[in-house]
Amino acid sequence: MEAGRTNDLPYIKRTKDGRINIKSGNKIDLVVKWTLIILSILTVMAFFFFNYIGLQWDRAIPETAHNLRVMFLEPALNHFSWGEAFYQVGITVGLGVLATVIGAVIALFLALMAAENLSRPWISKSIRAVVAVIRAVPTVLWVLIFAIAAGLGSEAAVLGMLFHSTAYLVKAFSEAFEEVDAGILEALRATGANWWHVVTHGVLPSTFTYILSWVFLRFEINFGVAVAMGAAAGAGGIGFELFMASGFYFDLREVGFITYAILIIAVVLEIISTQLKNRYFPASTNN
Amino acid sequence: MTLLQVKGLGKSYNSETQVLKNVDFEVNAGEFVSIIGPSGAGKSTLLRCINRMVEINEGKVIFDNADVGSLKKKELRKLRTNIGMVFQHYNLVPRLTVIENVLHGRFGYKTTMQGIMGRFTEEEKEHAFMLLKKLGIEDHAYKRCDQLSGGQQQRVGICRALIQEPKLVLCDEPIASLDPNSSKVIMDHLKSITTDMGITCLVNLHQVEVAQDYSDRIIGLRKGEIVFDGPSKLLHEDQINHIYGTELRELITV
């Protein structure tokens, strides 16, 4: 280290070969570095672990290219009409809306109880634990359970989606609540306000845009889930048509059409949600 | 008339360090008292003990003949309505309008339901406007608070404290985040609260000279103990040095 340098100063760290170190080697850098290294190793390992049976790259890649071309350049409707398509898309959007809105309402109350700054530690901890487990169960299992036990239909799809949706939002909301400036809560409490006053006039107004953003994000996710789950739960929707078109008819053109429909809806929803957010709840108004 | 009595107050957040030790003082109605002391001396903690935003460990705080430490939840709310509080960072709800923030000061007088619905009487609203006008920010009443400058926000904070119709106003470094001009405006307003409205003011300050200019009496706190308590004019160089340790302050001490 102090490799016989005359002008060496105690505050300079050197590497073994006598060069000056400029990295601090602190815990954060170390954790970041090792996380990246481990992820890379796991990724490389993954490719040895995969099962490649039945995979023919030479066939699959040109075929995918061809299929994508057919799908996106020659979309067509063969098994149902435009009207039907609209209706089915409507169902899927509807499932997404229901799961999101109901989930958000339930999540709002649970999140108030789960936020550490608004609740008692044991309530907050237990809600968090339950929510973490619910989130870990794949949505598809919830949907299948409800489809089996409650019968095919939108109830099964929505309830199945609701579990994950709610749990996800509870986590997001409670984190947003916890970020509310402690000073605001303190100031309101200092005026003699009670818990409900603080929540309705301090916490909710401060976090409304976050809550809304999360709800819209979750809606996007739920729309995607509804495509899959509508079909599985027998609630129908564009996902059923997609499943039939790709799994049953093997009709790429129709798959293409449906994909476009989903894509357009997703983009439109995104635009609408951004507009709504900007219009009704701007982060800051300039007037 | 003694409004506030602090007797042998002791406070520690954890077992290791005693933040306040045996603090004793009295404040008469209508006084303007400044508390000065270095960072970490316990100034904020002292103020928070007075309206029990933090629990009191030892000793007693008696406000308006009530023993603050022993109050039940309901009574505590009642007590807090009688004590306004003004913060360094204003602590307004940024997304709400000025007038809404001011009216928050009335929550202590409301039932849960009234509060949730945001029901305020016309008198309360008029009172709020009156206060805004008094502090010269009535023009901004319908602006969102995050659009105001720091000085304006602090005036909203003062309005919120005043609409509580308090007997005492606690101010925790009300001008530490403000520029010189705004600081003057705020200090002038606080002073006039005592002189015009007769409300007692207890103000934490970092700026010794400001404290000397404005207050009737200064309490010097150091490491949780009162090391000076007396009229402003008796605070001299050596006392200041004692309060702040031996460091000499250089450049811009104001």
Added chain:
Amino acid sequence: MTLLQVKGLGKSYNSETQVLKNVDFEVNAGEFVSIIGPSGAGKSTLLRCINRMVEINEGKVIFDNADVGSLKKKELRKLRTNIGMVFQHYNLVPRLTVIENVLHGRFGYKTTMQGIMGRFTEEEKEHAFMLLKKLGIEDHAYKRCDQLSGGQQQRVGICRALIQEPKLVLCDEPIASLDPNSSKVIMDHLKSITTDMGITCLVNLHQVEVAQDYSDRIIGLRKGEIVFDGPSKLLHEDQINHIYGTELRELITV
């Protein structure tokens, strides 16, 4: 020797408002010049025109005999290595160490590849440590910048500017975010850059008294025009009032 010439400089960000109008001045090597003026006067814009962080609309900036406005991309990089810049908010990369941030000042001398690989020579590193020592923060060399106080961060910013071995250092309100003590430290350091190292300093300041205390010469800017240019001691009350409009400054002007 004239290091910097600004001739008839004009700048507008949009067609509506002219931010700088016909600004003319010269700075000699080794001068310490302060630019004062109210908020929005165009102080920051003026500094940014000098190293062409913003494009120049009218007039010329001649630095070290090069016409800044007409430089190609490569030459511009070269120019910027000769001009250090210090910012109000320090503008350090918060997650990197102090020493890394200082060495960023050497990028202008590196090829893209060297810069990406983070290859710095031992001399550069030693130079960096030397500068840190000079500004008294060598102990923090391996700390992350976001763990330092404002004053310490600003000293890192100054080191980053100095390691460029610049002929001119531009400082945009270097002490506006600092507390009084740190402000003094920073201003002392800037002053010593000129006196000890002979590097020219051009400093934007809000605090008139500080400008008067430290600089050889003061330029007063108002609404994009130079309304005062002369030795500090010739700046009197009425000129200050002229620069800042007619408002009288009250309380704590420093």
Added chain:
Amino acid sequence: MNEKKMRKSRMQTVVFLLIIIIVTYLSAAITEFNFLDGLATIPKALGWMAGNLLITAETLERLPAIMEKLLETIFMSIAATTIAAILSIFLGLMGSKTTKVNNIFSIFARLIASISRNIPVVAWSLILLISFGQNSVTGFLALFVGTLGFLTRAFIESIDEASQDAVEALQATGATYFQIVNKAVIPQSLPQMLSWILFMIETNIRSATLVGILTGTGIGYTFDLYYKSLNYNAVALVTITIVIAVLIIDSISNRIRRVIL
């Protein structure tokens, strides 16, 4: 600014809530959803779970096979996320306002992100299944495409959030574009990005179940097989292993996040 304007903003809130209520009502109508019916089925569903989702000693024998599949799924998610992340960094740099090279690239990057994100992972699975067949690569690709879109968007945000100040300072020292990106932008946004990557790995393991069902790969396929043979005991076991895996990964990433953020 006056009281009218404040009333108007109140009105807007009311209108907004009304819109939500109407949209919800319409959704319930078109999907024939009945909330009360739905509520009534919850006890039934819970009862069904209690009656059927039991792990028996016999099912435990399948644990090794299940674990192997689970591992495949975890690897699949990690590989898909990591590789998508590498690509997303470039797309993110191209797409971000701070670091974009030019508008065309920026729009291109955002477009790719938008398309790959907005086509649900289900659709990708079914599309890829057609030509890639039933193997890990299909599942990997399906996860990869969805992740790419999501991460690109998240990275664009992280990069935008990274303070512009340091970028400006480096510009002023005469640094080049790549130096600035490498030394000012990446160091600032890396922890945030890593946090998103960890989040995505966890999400992908969960969606790998669905993707697995659709593409016949990994734990999802195992789940599907048992479920289709109405072997609910095994389904329960599979689910528990997934839940445990997700919880473990969740807590690891939370721990990492706590250190780095």
Added chain:
Amino acid sequence: ACSEDSEGAGAAEVDDVINIVWYPNESGNDMKASRDEIGRVITEATGKEVEHQLTTDYAIAIETLINNNADLAFMGAQGYIEAKNGNDAVTPLVVPSGESGTLDDAIYYSWLAVNVDDQDNYKVDGEFSLDTIAGKNFSFVSNSSTSGFVVPSSSILAHFNEQEEYADLVQEDLMEGGPLFEQVLFGGSHQGSAVNLLNGNADVAAFCDTCVENYVDVAEGDVNTVGAVYKVKDDAAEPFNTVTGKEFTLMSVTPVLNAPFAANLDVLGQEDFDTLKALFTSDEVANNEKIFVPEDSGEPGLFFKSADERFVEAEDSWFDPIRELSK
């Protein structure tokens, strides 16, 4: 969608909607006319509204009937047996007969098929031999399918269990690649399984005759005999439109009992059950060309008429042979 049938298993109430669950095979749009016609005659006979529940999955369909969430299901014999195991109220309503119009030939055939061009790989001494399918890519329909899984897997097991190497093989081992096959695919429907074969994803596929009837013609040999070659029609509907003209040959043919309409008596109620039984077995239905589509019309449909096909009653015990297979 689902109505007042949420009282918990075993105690369902009869309501005025009749829910019919269809397997994925029958959920296609080309069968819509037939489905709707069946719905229409049921409404006519019972005065109750009919709701069709289409599925993407066998298991869901079976569970729906078990859990009192549907009145009727058109399901394979295996599906019926599983449903009966799950809920004793599940009862066969009718079974489509064979050409004779009786239960005697109420059968269809489960095939193991290979592509014509590869057929020599599956022969030993000029005869098809199951030994050759070990290590190949195999496509089933779904593991709840009678003719697409239970029947072929039991005949495969019967064959291989005699060999020492595969003596311990059980049905579950056939569901995944490894033990016997290189890879196992599930087509999800009979059509899907056949297409898996024809487009090369699988080497050998199991599916049934009636489900692909609409799409293929016999090119060589006799219908439903080993060695017969089938060719996909040039105008075949999806999913066969991508593999038109391709040919496959049968390496194994096993008869399977016809798929029943099964009812859940708790949900449907005895009264409606009797009404429907009378309705389905009536000549009126047997002669309804939308339900029993004349075979030469070229129209797609659920059931076809070439001679005296009709719905006939079947007892639970009639399905015992299949029960034996899946034990």
